[in-house]
Amino acid sequence: MFGIARTIWDIFLHGFRRRVTRQYPEQPAYLPPRWRGRIILSRDPDGGERCVACYLCAIACPVDCIALQATEDSTGRRYPEFFRINFSRCIFCGYCEEACPTYAIQLTPDFEMSEYRRPNLVYEKEDLLIAGPGKYPGYNFWRVAGVSIGGKDKGEAENEAPPADLHQLLP
Amino acid sequence: MNALAFYLAAVIAVAATLLAIAGKNAVQSLLYLAVSLLAVSIIFFGYGAPFIAALEVIIYAGSIIVLFIFVVMMLNLGRRAAQAEEQLLPPHIWIGPAILAALLAVEMIYLASMAAPAAAPAQAAVSPRAVGLALYGPYLLGVELSSMLLLAALVGAYHLGWRRQAFPEVKDGESSSSAAPGGDSLRAGGRRSAGAA
Amino acid sequence: MISPHPIFSLVGILLVVLGIASGLIWLERRLLALWQDRYGPNRVGPFGLLQVLADMIKIFAKEDWVPPFATSKVIFVLAPAVIILTVLMSFTVIPVAPGIVISDLNIGLLFFLAMSSLGVYSIVLAGWASNNKYSLLGGLRAAAQMLSYEVFMGLSLMGVVLLAGTFRLSGIVAAQRRLWFVVPQFLGFLLFLIAGLAETRRLPFDLPEAESELVAGFHSEYSGMKFGMFFVGEYIGITLISAMIAILFFGGWRGPLLPPLVWFLLKVFVFLGFFILMRASLPRPRFDQLMAWAWKLMLPLALGNLLVTGAVVLAMHG
Numbered sequence: 001m002f003g004i005a006r007t008i009w010d011i012f013l014h015g016f017r018r019r020v021t022r023q024y025p026e027q028p029a030y031l032p033p034r035w036r037g038r039i040i041l042s043r044d045p046d047g048g049e050r051c052v053a054c055y056l057c058a059i060a061c062p063v064d065c066i067a068l069q070a071t072e073d074s075t076g077r078r079y080p081e082f083f084r085i086n087f088s089r090c091i092f093c094g095y096c097e098e099a100c101p102t103y104a105i106q107l108t109p110d111f112e113m114s115e116y117r118r119p120n121l122v123y124e125k126e127d128l129l130i131a132g133p134g135k136y137p138g139y140n141f142w143r144v145a146g147v148s149i150g151g152k153d154k155g156e157a158e159n160e161a162p163p164a165d166l167h168q169l170l171p
Numbered sequence: 172m173n174a175l176a177f178y179l180a181a182v183i184a185v186a187a188t189l190l191a192i193a194g195k196n197a198v199q200s201l202l203y204l205a206v207s208l209l210a211v212s213i214i215f216f217g218y219g220a221p222f223i224a225a226l227e228v229i230i231y232a233g234s235i236i237v238l239f240i241f242v243v244m245m246l247n248l249g250r251r252a253a254q255a256e257e258q259l260l261p262p263h264i265w266i267g268p269a270i271l272a273a274l275l276a277v278e279m280i281y282l283a284s285m286a287a288p289a290a291a292p293a294q295a296a297v298s299p300r301a302v303g304l305a306l307y308g309p310y311l312l313g314v315e316l317s318s319m320l321l322l323a324a325l326v327g328a329y330h331l332g333w334r335r336q337a338f339p340e341v342k343d344g345e346s347s348s349s350a351a352p353g354g355d356s357l358r359a360g361g362r363r364s365a366g367a368a
Numbered sequence: 369m370i371s372p373h374p375i376f377s378l379v380g381i382l383l384v385v386l387g388i389a390s391g392l393i394w395l396e397r398r399l400l401a402l403w404q405d406r407y408g409p410n411r412v413g414p415f416g417l418l419q420v421l422a423d424m425i426k427i428f429a430k431e432d433w434v435p436p437f438a439t440s441k442v443i444f445v446l447a448p449a450v451i452i453l454t455v456l457m458s459f460t461v462i463p464v465a466p467g468i469v470i471s472d473l474n475i476g477l478l479f480f481l482a483m484s485s486l487g488v489y490s491i492v493l494a495g496w497a498s499n500n501k502y503s504l505l506g507g508l509r510a511a512a513q514m515l516s517y518e519v520f521m522g523l524s525l526m527g528v529v530l531l532a533g534t535f536r537l538s539g540i541v542a543a544q545r546r547l548w549f550v551v552p553q554f555l556g557f558l559l560f561l562i563a564g565l566a567e568t569r570r571l572p573f574d575l576p577e578a579e580s581e582l583v584a585g586f587h588s589e590y591s592g593m594k595f596g597m598f599f600v601g602e603y604i605g606i607t608l609i610s611a612m613i614a615i616l617f618f619g620g621w622r623g624p625l626l627p628p629l630v631w632f633l634l635k636v637f638v639f640l641g642f643f644i645l646m647r648a649s650l651p652r653p654r655f656d657q658l659m660a661w662a663w664k665l666m667l668p669l670a671l672g673n674l675l676v677t678g679a680v681v682l683a684m685h686g
Contacts, residue, residue: 008645011403015403229522233482241512244507299534
């Protein structure tokens with residue numbers, strides 16, 4: 001009986017405690033930089049698309065929410081003709097980001113993407129593509145990997161170091 | 172009393188009672204019975220006996236009929252029970268008593284209408300205080316007798332509900348040593364078998 | 369004070385009671401949140417006050433579904449009305465302030481008990497008509513629980529009746545001119561409080577609807593406004609019990625300085641808050657514990673209280 005009265009009194013005293021609720025839209029939630037939120041497609045520091053349409057993200061995706069179609073421009077450079085992510089299926093696992101060889105696809109600390117209509121959750125390439133390089137400023141895949149152009153293979157052009165030998169452990 | 176209210180309540184009471192008897196579904200019959208009790212309570216109230224009216228509702232409509240409904244719900248009567256109920260009272264069984272009872276009713280109505288209208292009964296409301304004074308004054312013996320009767324009923328019900336053993340597989344001698352722990356000791360049977368051993 | 373015509377009292381009390389009952393939905397959620405270190409509904413309108421309105425629109429827009437497998441569709445539909453009806457009927461005998469009462473019956477207290485005992489029908493029939501195991505179990509629990517707690521609810525009030533010498537609620541308030549009955553009848557007050565909680569099926573005693581075991585119990589099959597009527601009926605019920613506690617044990621409208629009506633509402637709201645506090649703090653007992661308390665603890669206590677009160681009253685007057 002005393003225990004019951006004590007419980008009631010303790011709970012009553014809770015009325016004077018600080019409330020733990022965060023008033024979300026007014027007090028924005030802190031999201032760490034590695035938060036896996038809305039997916040974007042980033043660009044080189046030069047402004048070119050990073051995506052080479054290798055399909056690795058689409059293969060890695062466990063829920064098959066990524067769809068793209070590769071095509072080539074006049075210089076033979078691959079790029080996605082369309083790139084579509086269905087965010088109503090996406091589980092924000094980040095596997096696409098891990099799979100991407102060019103750091104093109106990245107997850108960002110943003111989750112405020114509610115929609116009233118389900119089709120609005122399907123993001124097209126123009127929705128995904130951002131202007132900047134995202135988490136990897138300065139990184140340019142083609143500068144690191146080298147490009148083979150007509151008549152010259154990788155590392156054979158002037159002012160170009162040979163590419164790293166993948167079968168050797170030396171630096 | 173407002174004559175209209177009386178007749179309305181009386182008609183409802185009679186009709187509800189008839190439906191309670193004739194109903195096939197036990198719960199619906201009980202509901203009609205409750206309605207009938209409520210109507211009788213209104214008649215009591217109109218005739219200046221509010222205490223009895225309230226008790227009628229509290230005890231009969233509010234408790235006893237609910238207990239009945241409780242039991243009927245536990246029994247889980249289905250369609251077969253309704254069919255059995257239907258076969259229970261074919262017309263050839265009830266028609267005879269009904270005719271005789273109807274004759275008696277006609278006779279009573281006739282006699283009642285023939286009797287000189289007695290002086291209207293005192294319409295002064297009987298307050299709860301008056302009821303209490305009457306019960307514990309001139310009728311004290313009756314109250315005590317009925318309380319004895321209720322006590323006997325209580326003891327009888329207690330005896331019937333007395334489970335000699337909560338757990339049949341346990342012998343009497345063992346049950347005292349292994350007094351049921353925790354919540355089981357709340358059950359009357361377990362404790363009593365322990366005490367009896 | 370000029371007493372208004374009963375019709376005005378009736379309309380006024382009805383509106384105020386329904387207003388309080390719907391406001392309670394908001395109050396309960398806010399208070400529960402306060403005691404759980406949360407905020408509760410605070411988005412719709414100032415302090416979230418319009419949440420009630422939003423909920424109401426929602427509940428009216430819901431599909432009003434009558435289960436095709438119901439045992440009796442008529443009873444299924446009527447059951448929610450019964451609870452509202454009985455609880456609102458009880459308010460006819462509540463004296464809110466001197467002269468403001470719909471019908472000051474000389475058996476007011478008994479009328480309240482009668483109406484609260486009729487309220488069981490609503491729950492039991494709702495459970496029965498739903499034709500659903502969980503609902504039926506809820507109905508059975510409600511019948512057993514409310515019958516058991518009614519027994520000592522009435523007895524716990526008889527001490528007050530002995531002291532006041534009347535069943536008339538305004539007479540009981542008048543008898544507390546010098547001393548609130550909570551002092552001589554503290555045990556009766558506690559017993560009535562517990563019985564009141566059990567009668568309104570509030571949280572420590574909400575076994576008929578126990579969400580975690582019975583999936584909302586007797587109102588599992590109810591939706592839309594029919595469910596809403598159970599909901600509002602429960603809130604009117606606790607308003608009624610709070611009003612009864614204020615009248616029987618805390619001197620009704622009596623109090624210094626403020627006008628009687630304000631005092632009455634103040635006391636009612638204190639007890640409403642207390643009911644919500646009980647919900648916030650106490651867990652639900654097991655059903656056998658519930659019944660054991662009622663019959664083995666509360667009933668003897670109520671009888672003993674009645675006996676002692678009777679002896680004291682007899683010694684003082686005789």
